[in-house]
Amino acid sequence: MLSVEAVSKTFGGVQALRQASLSCATGEILGLIGPNGAGKSTLVNAISGVLRPDTGSVKLADRDLTGRGPEECARAGIARTFQNIRLFKELTVRQNVEVAHITCRDVRPDAADRIDIDRLLAHYELDVAADVPAGTLSYGSQRRLEIARALALGPSLLLLDEPAAGLNETESETLAEAIEAIRRDFGCAIIVIDHDLRFINRLCGRLCVMDQGKVIASGDTEEVWRDPRVIEVYVGQTS
């Protein structure tokens, strides 16, 4: 589904990505982890078109999206959430979801038909708040709305940038179940970034570990955790 090859990106001297590559198949949940500043969000930005990579390529189902803008990536079926929540604050909760659904209807009408906004809102416990401005929601609800809005795009690739940040244990438990359910029902490829390793380990079959802009390991979750480089990065970080 998604294949990212040797993507590099420099911000005025800081090399945020160095030849980073990864791939993610339909129906797979890939965990993208690494210490702060490793380049995870930058990689997600390069995939979703927010940033134009200096070198390397991004392909979605054989369609070359390298250097294409965010609008085009969205229309190609890439949906995302933001690490620092970016809702349409003064639009209602329902309108936030509708905005994504309008684009979906334009480019994938059949997928749009399968998405029922009322059910989507109800499923994410947002139905009671459907008519209030999104900016007035509680933090947890805003995080859920970010996901609901991304789903209304009918994506074939879903990028979740730290969806569990700031959630308590039961909340992230429910979130993990919800993401699992998304994989089942929407059959899309999912990439999850998070620092909560328990959350990541229970959710992801495969991991991709980044450090200083490089992908230092990737593979099955258990295998990756046996990799000495990964252990070094994580043990080095905690000690």
Place this chain on the structure above:
Amino acid sequence: MSDSAETIAARPSSTATRAGNGQFRRSLVGGPVTALPAVVIGLAILAFAPAYYTHLALAAFVNLIIVVGLQVFMGNSNIANLGHSAFVGIGAYGVAVLSTPLAMKKLSIPNAPFGLAFVELNPFIAAVLALLVVAVLAAISGKIISRLSGVAATIVSLALLIIVHSVFLNWTDLFKGNQAFFGIPKVINLPAMLVASVAVIVIARLFKDSRWGLQLRASAQSPQAAAAFGIDAKRLRLMAWVLSALICGLAGVLFAYFAGTISPKLFYFQQIFITLAMLILGGMATVTGAVTGVIVLSIGLEFIRSIESGVTIAGIQLPQLLGLSGVALGVVIVLCMAFRPGGISGRLELDEQLSRLFRRNVR
């Protein structure tokens, strides 16, 4: 995240399209409700008020159409526009040049270029052509403005105003310079003005509630998120800019056809400032806000003007307070910005406020 998940994506349904139609119908109803206060006041003036007030009402309705036009762009894109009077002026001068009787033109613009001194079009056709000119100029200026953001766009709109104004002033062969352009056929009366106002309010509501309006409002609130959801903000800003310009142009056309005489200074800073004040005071997020602002400030300013010229209360002659209306206008804007930046009517349209009130009372 309650029930088992297969429900979210399961049932194939056409809710989406149904929701779209429902929205369309709701704003078709919502538009006239939004216009209601203006209609009531307008009808009251038509029925009861002395002629002096008819003239005030004309100014108020012209302002109403301009402010609603302004709302279409500013309210949805959240970019301040300081150039809309350019389009009002182009509409007005457009019909003046195209429809004024030849006999009049011989006196006023005998040397008009392109043979325009010998053109006398039917007022309706002249209006259509004038609006066409507005549309073309709006499309060109909009191309530039829609690429910019925030302050830069505002400054370009201001530059547009200044350019158009100096063309009116200096192209004397065509526009008569700063002298009044008279003899325009007076084919519009107050009832027609009222109808046009309602139509414009309904159009503004339809746009705001349409998918384009929604997408544009989304992009104004988070450009990054909007782009990440496939929204082409530039195209939508251009669309709103042109629609807004057409509505302002229509205000100019109607004004010229009502007053019969126009001059460039009518379409300059004074008008920009007062209409902007109306929109901000009423609340630019909604069409209801535009209507509210026009009503409140029109009445308020008229009241102040009557004091300004020195009134007699209980036999005591108060002194003249020249300039009071200007001061009051400024104070109102400052207070409004400080204490109620969303304006009087806030986030909801009148029909939405009413239906909320109704629901609460039923419960």
